Amino acid sequence: MSKMLLPSDVNAQDFDSIIVLTFGFPAVAVFYFLLIYSHCAFTMQYFGRTSDYSKLQIGLRFGICFALIYFIGMQEVMVEASPFKTWGIDFLIYQFVMGIGEALVAIIMCVVISSLTLKNSVHKKPWAIDANKVIAVLIIAAAYTIERVFVCWTGIISSDVKLFPVPCYLWTVIFGLALGCMYIILYPLFSKEKR
Numbered sequence: 001m002s003k004m005l006l007p008s009d010v011n012a013q014d015f016d017s018i019i020v021l022t023f024g025f026p027a028v029a030v031f032y033f034l035l036i037y038s039h040c041a042f043t044m045q046y047f048g049r050t051s052d053y054s055k056l057q058i059g060l061r062f063g064i065c066f067a068l069i070y071f072i073g074m075q076e077v078m079v080e081a082s083p084f085k086t087w088g089i090d091f092l093i094y095q096f097v098m099g100i101g102e103a104l105v106a107i108i109m110c111v112v113i114s115s116l117t118l119k120n121s122v123h124k125k126p127w128a129i130d131a132n133k134v135i136a137v138l139i140i141a142a143a144y145t146i147e148r149v150f151v152c153w154t155g156i157i158s159s160d161v162k163l164f165p166v167p168c169y170l171w172t173v174i175f176g177l178a179l180g181c182m183y184i185i186l187y188p189l190f191s192k193e194k195r
Contacts, residue, residue, distance in 0.1 A: 036070075036102070037105065037106070037109060040062070040063075040066045040106055040109060040110060041109065041110075041113050043062065044058065044059065044062035044063075044110050044113060044114060045113065045114075045117060045118070047062075047189065047190070048062065048114060048118050048189065049118055049119070051121070051189045051190075052121045053121055053188065053189060054120060054121050055114045055115050055118045055119075055120050055121075056111065056114070056115065058114045058118060058189065059110045059111035059112070059113065059114030059115060059118075060107070060110070060111060061185050061186055061188075061189060062110045062114070062186070063106055063107035063108070063109070063110030063111055064107060064185055065182040065185055065186055066103075066106035066107075066110065067102075067103035067104070067106045067107045068103075068178045068181065068182055069178075069182075070099055070102035070103045070106055071099035071100060071102070071103035072099070072171075072174060072175050072178045073099070073175065074095050074096075074098050074099030074102065075092075075095050075096070075099060075171055075174075076171055076175075077159075077160050077161075077164050077167045077168045077171050078158075078159075078160055079091060079160055079163070079164065080160065082094060082095070087160075087164045087167050129184075133184045136180060136183060136184060137177060137180030137181055137183070137184060138180065139180070140176065140179050140180035140183055141173060141176030141177045141179065141180045142176070143176075144172070144175065144176035144179055145169075145172050145173050145176045148172045148175075148176070149161075149169070149172065152168070152172075
């Protein structure tokens with residue numbers, strides 16, 4: 001739905017891959033959304049059913065993590081894959097609208113599915129932050145940032161880092177922090193398992 005709010009000057013031919021040319025854009029778009037949201041539902045259901053957290057906490061924890069992936073991932077500085085020529089406020093608004101739509105659906109879907117399909121636990125566990133969790137987030141963010149900078153500069157993955165270095169590095173650090181936060185958010189659901 002959020003895609004309807006986007007600027008209409010997007011040239012659809014810029015995004016025509018062989019799959020889009022073969023099956024058509026509507027079919028590929030439907031398959032994409034079925035794939036990502038089915039993945040969310042399956043993952044949350046599979047791992048959430050053994051947790052002793054409440055249905056709401058399981059749904060929120062998985063939903064927030066998927067939302068972070070979709071929302072922050074959508075902010076990646078890939079200007080050439082957008083209808084814009086340069087990075088700036090228009091690009092940010094465009095990416096924000098694209099990301100927020102997928103993020104909200106992920107949270108709502110995980111909460112609804114968990115409330116309908118998971119057993120409710122009597123245990124209510126608080127969300128708490130301590131120094132060890134902050135350190136874990138920073139270690140994960142640093143590891144991701146180092147790896148990402150390496151693969152961008154060596155050309156292993158395509159990136160706009162040479163055209164827009166500051167936004168690209170900033171996005172890299174933010175996504176790394178998000179990965180660390182996801183670890184902290186999901187860790188309690190798995191903490192009773194063997195490490």
